[in-house]
Amino acid sequence: MASRTYRIVTLPGDGIGPEIMAEAKRVLASVGRAYDVEFACEDHLIGGAAIDATRAAGGPVSALPDETLEAARAADAVLLAAVGGPKWNDTTPGAVRPEQGLLAIRKQLGLYLNLRPVRVYDALAQASSIKPELLKGVDVLIVRELTGGLYFGRHERNHDVPGAAMGGGAGDTALDSMEYSELEIERVVRWAFDAAERRRGHVTSVDKANVLETSRLWREVAHRVASEHPSVESEDMLVDNTAMQLVARPAQFDVMVTENTFGDILSDEASMLTGSLGMLASASLGDGTALYEPSHGSAPDIAGRGIANPIAQVLSVELMLRYSFGMDEAADALAGAVDDVLAAGWRTADIAEETTPEERRLSTSQMGDRLIEAFEARA
Ligand code: NAI
Ligand code: MG
Numbered sequence: 175m176a177s178r179t180y181r182i183v184t185l186p187g188d189g190i191g192p193e194i195m196a197e198a199k200r201v202l203a204s205v206g207r208a209y210d211v212e213f214a215c216e217d218h219l220i221g222g223a224a225i226d227a228t229r230a231a232g233g234p235v236s237a238l239p240d241e242t243l244e245a246a247r248a249a250d251a252v253l254l255a256a257v258g259g260p261k262w263n264d265t266t267p268g269a270v271r272p273e274q275g276l277l278a279i280r281k282q283l284g285l286y287l288n289l290r291p292v293r294v295y296d297a298l299a300q301a302s303s304i305k306p307e308l309l310k311g312v313d314v315l316i317v318r319e320l321t322g323g324l325y326f327g328r329h330e331r332n333h334d335v336p337g338a339a340m341g342g343g344a345g346d347t348a349l350d351s352m353e354y355s356e357l358e359i360e361r362v363v364r365w366a367f368d369a370a371e372r373r374r375g376h377v378t379s380v381d382k383a384n385v386l387e388t389s390r391l392w393r394e395v396a397h398r399v400a401s402e403h404p405s406v407e408s409e410d411m412l413v414d415n416t417a418m419q420l421v422a423r424p425a426q427f428d429v430m431v432t433e434n435t436f437g438d439i440l441s442d443e444a445s446m447l448t449g450s451l452g453m454l455a456s457a458s459l460g461d462g463t464a465l466y467e468p469s470h471g472s473a474p475d476i477a478g479r480g481i482a483n484p485i486a487q488v489l490s491v492e493l494m495l496r497y498s499f500g501m502d503e504a505a506d507a508l509a510g511a512v513d514d515v516l517a518a519g520w521r522t523a524d525i526a527e528e529t530t531p532e533e534r535r536l537s538t539s540q541m542g543d544r545l546i547e548a549f550e551a552r553a
Pocket of ligand 1: 190194255256257258259260273276451452467468469470471472473474475476481482483484486524
């Protein structure tokens with residue numbers, strides 16, 4: 175009997191989802207053996223798979239069935255692969271779409287913080303559009319606020335505003351308002367400072383305090399939280415400068431914390447430092463069950479062929495070990511295993527170079543084998 179059991183709801187979803195999830199589960203089993211923990215994984219339906227199943231059952235069609243949500247709420251963590259595909263591209267108004275399942279589960283779990291670690295592997299630095307010498311040692315943790323800001327503020331569209339036509343437009347005006355409460359700011363900033371204490375001890379708080387009132391509040395809160403973390407060095411950086419610094423000197427960042435819209439844009443920008451979608455994981459945390467998933471989609475173009483890269487899914491497991499289960503040592507060993515496998519030249523098709531020899535080219539499950547082997551050598 176293992177000393178502890180964690181219940182994980184696994185959501186393979188669509189496309190390559192089931193293929194990469196299978197490898198993540200094998201990795202979890204290996205971690206469990208090495209650290210005397212049982213990970214009890216239970217598959218549930220989401221996305222297109224849920225749409226098909228609920229339609230076949232003759233009940234209401236849903237991309238997030240109630241039983242999936244209930245299981246997720248009761249679990250210790252949720253591991254999601256990806257949803258969507260051309261089969262469900264029904265654009266008729268009112269049609270249920272796979273992506274609705276994603277948005278719904280994130281909302282229903284009350285996730286208020288999104289983490290996107292961006293680590294550049296020396297072995298893959300050539301794949302980036304940035305000069306390899308600038309990428310040495312890049313390891314940024316982007317902490318993005320998820321519940322506030324422009325996406326959830328007041329939205330309005332006024333048609334035919336008197337006088338507006340003078341500008342030559344059609345006369346419509348639209349408004350999205352950015353709104354933040356101290357509580358929303360403080361919980362993510364505090365999380366970022368706590369994370370920095372366990373990393374390299376540096377926080378960059380990104381805002382636009384020279385023009386935005388919400389950013390001035392953000393800065394006040396960030397300074398207060400900073401004063402409670404004397405061992406962490408911190409700085410404020412304006413978002414436009416940050417966008418520049420990310421491509422000019424990316425290695426300067428450790429933990430970056432910012433509001434919703436800025437985080438959306440900066441995390442996509444930062445992800446391109448790695449040059450490879452199949453390598454990026456993310457975590458969304460709230461007060462309840464956390465959700466872990468790769469940043470990429472369901473890759474329908476390569477689904478069913480056993481050639482998808484499982485690394486982003488496996489790195490989602492790494493984040494789960496770290497942030498849901500406090501198993502930092504196991505997480506470090508798993509991250510190290512990814513380094514080792516890449517350094518030894520093993521490649522799935524998406525990250526292979528022209529010079530990669532035939533015998534180093536791997537299928538999805540062969541990459542799973544190599545990762546497990548490398549993990550077991552370190553654990
Ligand atoms: P995508 O991320 O699925 O694929 C983009 C390109 O990257 C494709 O050429 C794909 O083959 C490749 N790729 C992605 N992940 C890979 C992996 N692990 N290994 C090897 N190659 C990989 O994005 P796309 O094509 O825009 O969307 C496809 C479907 O996925 C759509 O239905 C979209 O709505 C959905 N999607 C779902 C997301 C999620 O579940 N979180 C996020 C993004 C898109
Ligand atoms: Mg985005």
